[in-house]
Structures are given as structure tokens and as C-alpha cells.
Amino acid sequence: MAIRVYNTLTREKEEFRPIREGEVRMYVCGPTVYDYTHLGHARTYIAFDVIRRYLEHRGYTVLMVMNFTDIDDKIIRRARETGEDPKELAERFLRYFLEDMSALKVKPADIYPRVTEHIEDIIDFVRKLEERGYAYEGSDGVYFEVAKFRDYGKLSGVKLEELRKGARVEPGEGKRNPEDFALWKKAKPGEPKWESPWGEGRPGWHIECSTMSTKYLGESFDIHGGGNDLIFPHHENEIAQTEACTGHRWVNYWLHTGFLMVNGEKMSKSLGNFVTIREMLERYDPEVIRLFVLQRHYRSPLDYTEEGMEHAKNNLERLYNTLENIRVAMEKAEVSFRWGKEEFEAYEAIRDAREKFYAAMDDDFNTAEALKAVFEVSGAVNRYIREVERPKESVLRKALEFFKTISEVFGLFEDYFRERKAGDEEALIGLLVDVRAKLRKERNFALADEIRARLRELGVQLEDTPEGTVWKRVRV
Ligand SMILES: Nc1ncnc2c1ncn2[C@@H]1O[C@H](COP(=O)(O)OP(=O)(O)OP(=O)(O)O)[C@@H](O)[C@H]1O
Numbered sequence: 001m002a003i004r005v006y007n008t009l010t011r012e013k014e015e016f017r018p019i020r021e022g023e024v025r026m027y028v029c030g031p032t033v034y035d036y037t038h039l040g041h042a043r044t045y046i047a048f049d050v051i052r053r054y055l056e057h058r059g060y061t062v063l064m065v066m067n068f069t070d071i072d073d074k075i076i077r078r079a080r081e082t083g084e085d086p087k088e089l090a091e092r093f094l095r096y097f098l099e100d101m102s103a104l105k106v107k108p109a110d111i112y113p114r115v116t117e118h119i120e121d122i123i124d125f126v127r128k129l130e131e132r133g134y135a136y137e138g139s140d141g142v143y144f145e146v147a148k149f150r151d152y153g154k155l156s157g158v159k160l161e162e163l164r165k166g167a168r169v170e171p172g173e174g175k176r177n178p179e180d181f182a183l184w185k186k187a188k189p190g191e192p193k194w195e196s197p198w199g200e201g202r203p204g205w206h207i208e209c210s211t212m213s214t215k216y217l218g219e220s221f222d223i224h225g226g227g228n229d230l231i232f233p234h235h236e237n238e239i240a241q242t243e244a245c246t247g248h249r250w251v252n253y254w255l256h257t258g259f260l261m262v263n264g265e266k267m268s269k270s271l272g273n274f275v276t277i278r279e280m281l282e283r284y285d286p287e288v289i290r291l292f293v294l295q296r297h298y299r300s301p302l303d304y305t306e307e308g309m310e311h312a313k314n315n316l317e318r319l320y321n322t323l324e325n326i327r328v329a330m331e332k333a334e335v336s337f338r339w340g341k342e343e344f345e346a347y348e349a350i351r352d353a354r355e356k357f358y359a360a361m362d363d364d365f366n367t368a369e370a371l372k373a374v375f376e377v378s379g380a381v382n383r384y385i386r387e388v389e390r391p392k393e394s395v396l397r398k399a400l401e402f403f404k405t406i407s408e409v410f411g412l413f414e415d416y417f418r419e420r421k422a423g424d425e426e427a428l429i430g431l432l433v434d435v436r437a438k439l440r441k442e443r444n445f446a447l448a449d450e451i452r453a454r455l456r457e458l459g460v461q462l463e464d465t466p467e468g469t470v471w472k473r474v475r476v
């Protein structure tokens with residue numbers, strides 16, 4: 001079945017067809033790094049992480065780019081307040097962001113371009129817009145002339161006339177029309193600045209995403225994402241700049257996440273109603289946070305409440321219990337090729353739930369529905385283990401394989417599967433090392449040497465030291 005995605009641009013669910021078969025190029029707007037990451041940001045980045053993981057699971061190679069806005073009004077303002085150098089402040093919060101994402105098991109983007117490292121590219125982009133007649137220089141900066149771009153409003157639905165109603169150019173602003181936005185801002189005293197054809201200054205906000213996304217992903221690519229608040233003006237302006245510059249369609253699918261809400265309001269730095277990821281991680285396992293986010297579809301608003309978090313915590317515990325039940329059952333499981341009624345019942349329940357999982361994820365990455373399927377598998381395998389005296393290994397394995405898929409796509413139970421695999425292997429190697437030591441004591445050197453040689457063939461090298469035998473993995 002094909003994957004269908006809701007495209008903000010067309011306001012419809014569409015069949016997903018990447019430009020190049022087998023590959024997805026996606027760009028997600030990254031953070032402005034002037035403060036700690038909060039749960040609202042995490043909601044958006046976990047959602048895109050799961051979208052990316054699912055596309056990879058379905059066999060696509062995903063090339064993912066996320067920018068860092070490391071120079072901006074907010075950064076300059078914050079740096080003034082703290083007395084820090086804006087560059088150092090941005091660097092510090094950028095590092096915290098990466099740490100927080102890693103703690104939340106969000107896979108890193110392939111490329112994280114920063115504005116301050118792409119000033120030349122941005123200047124080139126603005127110059128092209130000038131050459132094409134879409135940009136003009138004003139007293140305090142270079143502006144994009146919105147009225148020149150005929151398709152303006154196609155993403156957000158805003159109308160130029162409405163934008164103009166009651167709006168005016170403020171005194172001191174060098175733009176011609178109230179809706180025009182800055183591509184380049186001329187430096188004010190004491191602000192970070194770079195040389196440009198328009199004198200010293202720095203880029204406007206929107207231009208960075210047009211410049212850096214096309215630089216790394218090409219003039220057209222598949223997915224562009226961000227939170228709902230970015231649809232207007234940020235993404236609308238990004239489209240205007242890029243399509244004015246290239247003269248053709250830029251992004252095929254626009255995906256936007258719903259807000260994380262607190263008491264009916266968006267969680268945000270400016271409202272001061274935020275909880276940082278760091279605070280959350282002191283209280284909850286990162287997987288609880290992931291599950292909390294995944295319990296809602298990414299486009300729906302998500303209310304942050306204590307009960308919601310507790311609910312996620314309980315659900316995660318239920319799933320870990322099931323995994324533990326499977327592990328214990330595996331130990332006494334029977335390797336038999338005869339199936340009875342119970343086996344078929346369990347198998348069919350797992351098969352049906354698996355189908356539901358894929359149908360839900362194919363339907364615009366509906367993780368909320370997909371999770372229901374996970375609990376169905378959990379229920380079915382628990383029932384099976386309870387009902388039969390000796391579970392069949394092959395049935396348990398079906399459930400375990402399903403949970404491995406969940407692990408890969410949802411970023412849950414990763415340590416569980418990793419530790420289990422590594423743990424099993426280490427125990428077996430340890431066992432062989434002990435047996436070999438006994439053989440040597442009995443002076444059966446031929447067999448002891450054979451164990452050593454055979455392990456070496458498998459990439460495990462034993463070394464006899466005065467403290468005993470140690471082993472390490474070797475590749476060749
Ligand atoms: N409450 C929220 N729920 C979902 N996504 C959010 C929320 N707050 C911010 N985001 C998303 O996080 C990403 C990074 O946002 P950015 O760094 O611009 O945050 P910000 O606007 O400075 O933060 P704030 O909104 O708290 O002032 C954007 O895609 C934005 O839409």
C-alpha cells in the first residue's frame with residue numbers, strides 16, 4: 001500500500017511519491033538557539049523523527065537536513081541580557097539542543113547547517129532575487145516585494161488585501177509596503193555583522209531556510225516540515241523567496257505539527273508556560289515522553305497534563321511487561337512444528353494487528369491508531385502465554401518481531417533489544433572461555449586451541465593473560 005500524507009499546500013491527503021524513487025529528501029526547520037529546548041519543540045521533533053524512521057523502515061533512503069538559526073533578534077536580545085557573546089550563547093544552546101534530542105532518542109539529521117556558516121550563500125541568494133526584480137534595498141535593509149510574487153498566500157491562504165488592511169510601514173522602516181519582509185538587515189551599532197553588497201549587516205530570518213535547503217537538497221525536494229506556527233509567515237515567505245528565485249515549484253509536501261498545549265495555550269518561551277526537556281528527563285524516562293507524544297496524531301493539538309504523562313508511563317510499563325513475559329516464555333518455549341487452535345488464534349491476532357499498524361502509519365503517519373495495534377499484539381501474546389502450557393517458539397517470535405518493528409519506528413525499547421542481543425552473545429562467549437580454561441587445566445590443549453581458532457574465525461579474539469583469559473571483538 002502507498003503512504004498517504006496530508007499536504008498543507010493542497011489541504012488534502014495525497015499519495016506520497018518522492019521525486020527520486022527510493023529516496024526522500026526532507027528539511028525540517030530547526031530551532032532558534034537562545035534558550036533550552038522545551039516539550040513543545042520535542043513534540044515537533046519527535047513527530048518528524050518518527051516520520052523519518054517510518055520512511056526508512058519502508059525502505060526509503062532519507063536525506064534529512066535541519067538548520068540552526070544561530071543569529072537572530074532573539075539571540076542578540078538574550079545575549080544582551082546575559083552579557084554573553086551572541087555567538088557563544090548560540091553555540092551553548094545548540095549543544096544543549098543536540099544533547100536533548102539525543103537523550104530523547106531523536107535520530108540526528110544528516111546535515112545541520114548554521115546560518116553563520118552560510119552568509120555567502122545567503123548573499124548570493126538575495127542578489128539573485130534582486131536581479132530578478134523581487135528584492136529592493138531600503139534604508140535599513142533589503143526587502144522582498146511580496147506583491148511581485150503572484151502565488152503569495154498559496155500555503156497559508158492569507159490574502160494580500162487582508163495583510164494590508166490596517167497595516168502600515170512603521171516610521172524608520174525602509175520598506176515600500178507593509179507586507180514586505182527583510183532578506184538582509186543592515187547592522188545597528190553593537191550587533192554582529194557581515195560584509196555584503198548592501199553594507200554590513202546580517203540575514204533576515206526566512207532566507208536562511210530557502211538558501212540552506214536548496215543548497216543541500218536541491219531546487220526541488222520532497223518534504224518540508226515544522227510546527228503549525230511556521231506556516232505563516234515563515235513558510236509562506238520561504239516559498240515566495242525560493243520559487244521567485246528558481247522560477248519553479250520547490251517543495252512537494254508540506255507537513256505541519258499541531259501544538260503542544262498547556263491549559264489551552266501553546267507552550268512557548270514567550271508565554272513562559274514551558275517545561276524544559278531537561279526538567280522532564282529528571283522525572284520521566286525518555287521513552288515515556290516519546291510515547292506521550294505518539295499517543296496523538298502529529299497534526300492534532302496535544303494537551304500537556306500530569307495525567308497524560310502518567311497514562312503514557314503506565315502504557316509503557318504494560319508494553320515492557322509484555323516484552324518480559326515473552327522473554328520468560330521463550331525460555332520454556334517449544335520448538336515444534338505443530339500448531340493447534342491457540343497458536344492460530346494468537347498468530348491471526350498478531351497478523352491482523354500488524355496490518356492495522358501499517359495501515360495507520362500509511363495513513364498520514366497516524367501513530368495514535370498504530371499504537372492501538374501495538375496493544376492488540378500485546379494483549380494477544382499475553383493471552384497466548386497464559387493459556388498454553390508450553391508456548392511455541394515460532395508464535396512468540398512473531399510477536400517479538402512485531403515489537404522490533406515498533407522499536408525501530410517509534411524509537412522505543414531500543415536498549416532492550418540491543419542489551420538482549422549483546423547480553424546473549426557475551427554470555428555465550430563467556431561460557432566458551434570457561435570451557436576452554438577447564439580443557440587447558442586437563443591438558444587438552446588441542447581442543448582448547450580449536451575453540452580459540454574457531455572463535456577467531458567468528459571475530460572474537462582470546463588473549464591469555466596472567467589474570468586469566470580476556471576477549472575482544474576483531475573485524476578482520
Ligand atoms: N508548543 C509547541 N508545540 C509544537 N511545536 C512547537 C511548539 N513550540 C515551538 N514548536 C516548534 O518547534 C520548532 C522550533 O521553534 P523555534 O526555535 O522557532 O521556537 P520558538 O518559536 O523560539 O519557541 P517559542 O514558540 O517557545 O517561542 C518550530 O518548528 C516550532 O513550530
Ligand SMILES: [Zn+2]
Binds near residue numbers: 030209
Ligand atoms: Zn525555516
